[in-house]
Amino acid sequence: MDLxxxxxxxxxxxxxxxxxxxxxxxxxxxxxxxxxxxxxxxEWEALLHSGRWSAVSWPEEYGGRGADLFGWxxxxxxxxxxxxxxxxxxxxxxxxxxTLLAHGTAEQRARVLxxxxxxxxxxxxxxxxxxxxxxxxxxRSRAVRTGGGWLLSGQxxxxxxxxxxxxxxxxxxxxxxxxxxxxxxxxxxFGLRDPGVTVRPIGRxxxxxxxxxxxxxxxxxxxxxxxxxPGQGWRIAMSATGDERGLTLRSPGRFLAAADxxxxxxxxxxxxxxxxxxxxxxxxxxxxxxxxxxxxxxxxRFAAGASLGPESSLNKVFWSSYDIALHETALDLLxxxxxxxxxxxxxxYVFALAGPVYAGTNEIQRDIIAERLLGLPKGRR
Amino acid sequence: xxxxxxxxxxxFRRSLDAMLTAADTPAVLxxxxxxxxxxxxxxxxxxxEAGVFALAVPEAYGGLGPLPVEVAVACVELGRHAVPGPVAxxxxxxxxxxxxxxxxxxxxxxxxxxxTAVVSLVPEGPGSYALDADAAxxxxxxxxxxxxxxxxxxxxxxxxxxARRLFRPEPGGAPVAEGPAIRAAARAAETWASFATAAxxxxxxxxxxxATVAYVKQRTQFGVPVGSFQxxxxxxxxxxxxxxxxxxxxxxxxxxxxxxxARAGAAVAAAKATAGEAGYAAARTALQAHGAVGYTxxxxxxWWLRRARPLRDAWGAPSACRARVLAG
Numbered sequence: 001m002d003l004x005x006x007x008x009x010x011x012x013x014x015x016x017x018x019x020x021x022x023x024x025x026x027x028x029x030x031x032x033x034x035x036x037x038x039x040x041x042x043e044w045e046a047l048l049h050s051g052r053w054s055a056v057s058w059p060e061e062y063g064g065r066g067a068d069l070f071g072w073x074x075x076x077x078x079x080x081x082x083x084x085x086x087x088x089x090x091x092x093x094x095x096x097x098x099t100l101l102a103h104g105t106a107e108q109r110a111r112v113l114x115x116x117x118x119x120x121x122x123x124x125x126x127x128x129x130x131x132x133x134x135x136x137x138x139x140r141s142r143a144v145r146t147g148g149g150w151l152l153s154g155q156x157x158x159x160x161x162x163x164x165x166x167x168x169x170x171x172x173x174x175x176x177x178x179x180x181x182x183x184x185x186x187x188x189x190f191g192l193r194d195p196g197v198t199v200r201p202i203g204r205x206x207x208x209x210x211x212x213x214x215x216x217x218x219x220x221x222x223x224x225x226x227x228x229x230p231g232q233g234w235r236i237a238m239s240a241t242g243d244e245r246g247l248t249l250r251s252p253g254r255f256l257a258a259a260d261x262x263x264x265x266x267x268x269x270x271x272x273x274x275x276x277x278x279x280x281x282x283x284x285x286x287x288x289x290x291x292x293x294x295x296x297x298x299x300x301r302f303a304a305g306a307s308l309g310p311e312s313s314l315n316k317v318f319w320s321s322y323d324i325a326l327h328e329t330a331l332d333l334l335x336x337x338x339x340x341x342x343x344x345x346x347x348x349y350v351f352a353l354a355g356p357v358y359a360g361t362n363e364i365q366r367d368i369i370a371e372r373l374l375g376l377p378k379g380r381r
Numbered sequence: 382x383x384x385x386x387x388x389x390x391x392x393f394r395r396s397l398d399a400m401l402t403a404a405d406t407p408a409v410l411x412x413x414x415x416x417x418x419x420x421x422x423x424x425x426x427x428x429x430e431a432g433v434f435a436l437a438v439p440e441a442y443g444g445l446g447p448l449p450v451e452v453a454v455a456c457v458e459l460g461r462h463a464v465p466g467p468v469a470x471x472x473x474x475x476x477x478x479x480x481x482x483x484x485x486x487x488x489x490x491x492x493x494x495x496x497t498a499v500v501s502l503v504p505e506g507p508g509s510y511a512l513d514a515d516a517a518x519x520x521x522x523x524x525x526x527x528x529x530x531x532x533x534x535x536x537x538x539x540x541x542x543x544a545r546r547l548f549r550p551e552p553g554g555a556p557v558a559e560g561p562a563i564r565a566a567a568r569a570a571e572t573w574a575s576f577a578t579a580a581x582x583x584x585x586x587x588x589x590x591x592a593t594v595a596y597v598k599q600r601t602q603f604g605v606p607v608g609s610f611q612x613x614x615x616x617x618x619x620x621x622x623x624x625x626x627x628x629x630x631x632x633x634x635x636x637x638x639x640x641x642x643a644r645a646g647a648a649v650a651a652a653k654a655t656a657g658e659a660g661y662a663a664a665r666t667a668l669q670a671h672g673a674v675g676y677t678x679x680x681x682x683x684w685w686l687r688r689a690r691p692l693r694d695a696w697g698a699p700s701a702c703r704a705r706v707l708a709g
Contacts, residue, residue, distance in 0.1 A: 001390070001450050003382055003636050070382050263707070275700065282703030286630070286651040293629030296384040304385065314622055363611075369621060370614035374594050379609030 003296060005074060012056070012067060013074040019051050020082035029085045031347060033208035038122075038164040041088035045119025053079075054117045055093050057248075058101070062113035069247065069299040076253035081260070091160060092116045092123030094248050096169050099187070103228040103236050112189070124162035124192065126170030126214055127237075129155060134364050134381075137181040137234065141216060143172040143188060149222040150174070152190060155215055160358070162212035163201035167191050171233040178231075185233035189225040196220075206341060206350045247299060247308070249359060250319045252292035255326070258348070259288035262330050269333050280329040287322045294318070310372035313365040320355030320362060327352045384632070386454065393431075394454050400427060401462035407681040413465035414543040418516050421465050422499070428455075428464070429496020437475035437573060442490035444475060449638035452573075453580045453631050460584025460660075460692070463684050465544045467501045467512045469577035469696060473570040474500040474521060476642070480566025481528050485557035489519060503550060504571050504696075510538070512695070514548035521557075522550055523567040529554040542687040569642035575696040576638060576649045579631055579656040582692040586624050586660035589667040589685050593617065597670050613670055620666045623659035630655050647706050654702035657693035664689035 005013070029044065030037035048054040049063060057072045058064025067075065087093070097116065100109050115121040132139040141154025152172055162168060168190055175184025192199055196219040201209035228236045266281045294315070298308055327349035331338040340346060356362040370376045386394070404424055413421045428434065433455045438444025445451075452472060459468055475493050478486040492498035501517040503509040505524065514520045514534035522529045531550035538547040594617060597608030607613055630652040637645040664686050668675040675682065693699065 001384060001386060001632060001636060003384055003633070005382060009382075266707070275704075278707065279700055279703045282654075282706045285706055286655060286703070287626075289633065289648075289651060290626045290630050290655060293384065293633040294626055296382060297629050297632075300382060300384045303383075311625075314625055317618075317622055318626055363615070366615040366618035367611070369618035370608075374590075374614075374617055374621060376594065376598065376614050376617065377606050377609040379605065379611065379614070381611070 003293075005070065009068075009070050009074050012065070012071045013078055016053065016056075016075050016078040017082070019053060020078060020084055023047060023051065024082045024084045028083075028344060031208060032086050032088050032161075033204070033210040035164060038088060038161075041085055042119040042122060044085050045087070045089045045117075045122075049118040054089065054119070055097065055113075058097065058113065058117070062109060063117040069302060072248070073251060073253065073295065073299065076251035077256060078253070080251070080253040080257035083257075088122055088161065089116060089119055091125050091165075092121075095125055096123050096189075098248075099169075099227060099236060099239070102239060103187075107224070108227065121167055122161065122165045124159045124165035124168040124212075126156035126159050126162070126168040126190075128158045130157055133158075134361055137185075139171065139173065139185070141170075141172050142176065143174045143186055143221065145174075146220070149220055150186070150188065150226070152188065152196075152216045152219040152221055155213065157213045158202075158211050158358070159214055160211045162192060162199055162214055163209040165192055168214065169227075171237050174230050174233075182234040184231055185237075186230045187227040187233040187236045188221050189227065190216075190219055190221050194219050204350065205353065247295060247302070247312070247315070249316070250323075252288065252295050255288040255291055255319065255322065258323075258326055259284045262326060262333075265330060265333050269335070277329070277332060280325070280332075284322075284326045284329055287318075287326070291319060291322065310368050313360075313368040314373070316359060317356075317362045317365045317369070320352075323352040323355050324349075384629070384636075386450070390450060390454050393451060394458055397428075397431060397433070397455060397458040398461070400431065401458060401464065404462070406462045406464060407684060410463060410465050410544045410684050413516075421516070424464065425466060425499060426496045428459070429494070433459070434471060434475070434496050435494035437472045437479075438490050438494040439475075439479040442479065442486060442494065444479075444490065444494045446475060446479075447573075447638070449576065449635040450632065452577060453635045456577045456580030457584040457587070457631075460581035461588045463544075463585065463588070463688060465513075466499060467517060469574045469581060470502050470512055470517075471498075471500045472577045473574035474502050474519075476573045477502060477521060477523075477528070477566050477570035480569055481558040481563055483558045485528065485530075492518070501548075502570065502574075504574075505567060509549075510547035511535075511550050512548075513546050514550060515546060520548075520550050522554060523563060526559050526561060526563050527556045528558040528563050528566075530557050540691055542684075542691050544684065544688070545691055565643070571696065572638070572642045572646055572649050575653045575702075576631075576634055576645075578692055578696045579627075579634070579649070579653040582653075582660035582689065583624060583627055583631055583656040585685055585689050585692055586620075586627075586656070586663035589660070589663040589682070589689065590617065590620050590624065592682050592685070593620075593663075593667040593670045600672075607670070616666050616670070620659075620663050623655075623662050627652065627656040627659040647709060650697060650702035650705035653697045654699040654706070657697075657702075658699055660689045661693045 029040040032041040056065045056067040056075045143150040171185045174186040178184030196217040198215040200213045204210040330345045409420045435444040436448045436452045437446045498518045501511040501514045502521040503511045520531040531554040533551045534548045535551045634648040634652040637648040
């Protein structure tokens with residue numbers, strides 16, 4: 001049992017550190033949930049890509065570095081420790097790209113991945129619908145066969161970044177007569193400015209248009225933009241939510257960097273006599289290390305050939321709860337400034353509040369933990 | 382990086398589990414609590430044959446240690462089976478005497494490794510108790526540069542766990558080693574005792590969760606197993622979450638301890654706070670999910686329920702551990 005990094009990982013880490021030191025913007029970019037900030041973050045993605053840092057785990061032919069999970073984890077630690085901007089391309093890189101690498105055609109990978117890595121095409125996820133949230137298989141948006149492709153109709157919602165993104169991916173009902181709701185679904189890609197698409201931005205709690213509704217009225221999708229076999233959409237989508245995604249959705253590096261900033265804030269602004277607050281700061285430091293080590297164990301199992309499956313639900317409940325607790329602790333250290341909306345902590349806090357809701361609510365995750373890890377009987381939801 | 386137990390360590394865990402499952406530890410616990418130490422000493426002898434008490438004793442004194450990963454593996458199993466006696470203290474004594482050296486080390490370390498000496502010890506400072514000193518063959522205390530053998534166990538106090546008994550060793554006692562190395566050895570021993578107790582707490586929590594999951598699957602109300610209710614499931618899910626995120630901290634501390642105890646203090650403190658809290662949270666969940674019968678001494682479960690909080694607090698209560706983490 002060891003935590004030592006290989007020479008290859010150490011080299012990648014050192015190279016990333018040097019590059020980031022030279023290129024990370026000295027001042028934070030405007031919020032990526034605004035038009036101005038989105039454009040600035042898109043430029044940052046292009047710069048990252050020019051150094052081949054935007055998707056280190058991808059194969060080299062698509063602009064990656066073929067890094068293994070340990071290399072990716074090391075890169076992420078350096079990335080967030082350097083104070084680098086949030087990743088506007090994250091949905092594409094961490095959700096669509098693994099799906100394409102596992103289920104897409106060579107043509108799709110060659111066409112979609114490089115512009116994704118360079119921020120030229122930013123992707124949004126079109127998953128939820130007004131009547132299909134936690135019960136995703138209840139989705140109703142349809143894709144109807146037409147010459148050379150499909151016609152999409154229906155409504156998607158809570159689509160992160162869709163207000164400013166270029167394209168979207170999602171699952172659609174292609175066989176309304178299928179015996180079970182999970183059958184007859186197909187995984188498709190479409191343009192958010194295609195004819196028949198209407199995007200209505202939705203302001204989140206702080207008013208920023210962080211997500212959107214997408215209305216689809218007979219939007220044409222060519223066969224070339226179907227991922228995998230028609231009818232296999234559920235299986236393909238779930239393979240993207242299991243395994244590696246459990247590891248790659250939120251990297252430990254992000255929380256290690258946040259815990260370091262919190263510790264610095266405590267040293268600067270904390271009252272040593274306030275041991276209750278001190279304990280919460282310590283818990284943030286401990287939690288970041290726990291998450292880093294938990295991930296190291298998962299990555300080690302994955303590297304040894306194990307599949308991760310439902311343990312990614314433990315991961316998701318942990319980081320999403322952790323992220324809120326960390327930011328609440330920071331706000332408590334800010335005193336009167338806690339109310340200000342224009343601090344990095346405030347922005348992080350609003351972002352963290354969504355964590356227990358998206359990517360499968362924590363209630364759904366706890367059901368999965370109870371049923372699949374503890375073997376408890378299924379009951380009414 | 383390979384942050385996983387290897388095949389040999391997994392086999393060690395399996396063999397300890399098999400031995401302890403066959404040992405009927407609740408019966409051993411009942412005897413231990415009643416003052417009959419023979420079944421407990423016999424069990425300690427079998428654990429020593431498996432190598433458990435040699436794991437922190439240096440090789441020069443007939444031990445195998447220090448092997449922190451194996452200590453964690455063993456103590457999680459001993460915690461899962463609620464083995465009575467000063468387990469963490471005896472393991473830490475291996476580190477204390479190993480650091481002290483001299484005739485005391487030569488006298489006691491081979492006996493600790495062989496399982497023929499049960500040892501208790503107290504950290505320096507007021508208010509600390511020596512666990513099960515009346516059952517121990519030796520009780521060590523530290524006073525500055527001096528390592529002493531306590532003259533007697535002192536007056537007992539009852540613990541919240543009837544299978545633990547608390548003693549304030551009589552002051553004085555014969556010095557058995559002295560010198561500046563004693564201070565460092567005492568600090569190292571405290572770190573190891575805290576580490577071993579974290580592992581015992583994690584194991585205790587694991588068993589509480591296992592027993593509770595089994596119970597809520599078979600206990601029916603309103604015509605269905607109570608384990609099918611979301612309120613019950615989600616609490617059990619959170620209990621598992623707490624334990625599963627304490628485990629990597631424990632093994633992370635083991636990896637750091639392998640490089641020497643001097644720099645592992647913060648990592649051990651993080652593991653101790655988290656495992657202690659997770660084990661205690663498992664006890665609260667177990668009590669609630671068992672309902673009224675959980676609040677009795679009728680079930681064997683009571684041995685684990687009463688042990689979780691003492692393990693949380695011994696050798697570093699959570700708040701002290703958190704302060705230690707921030708000190709770096």
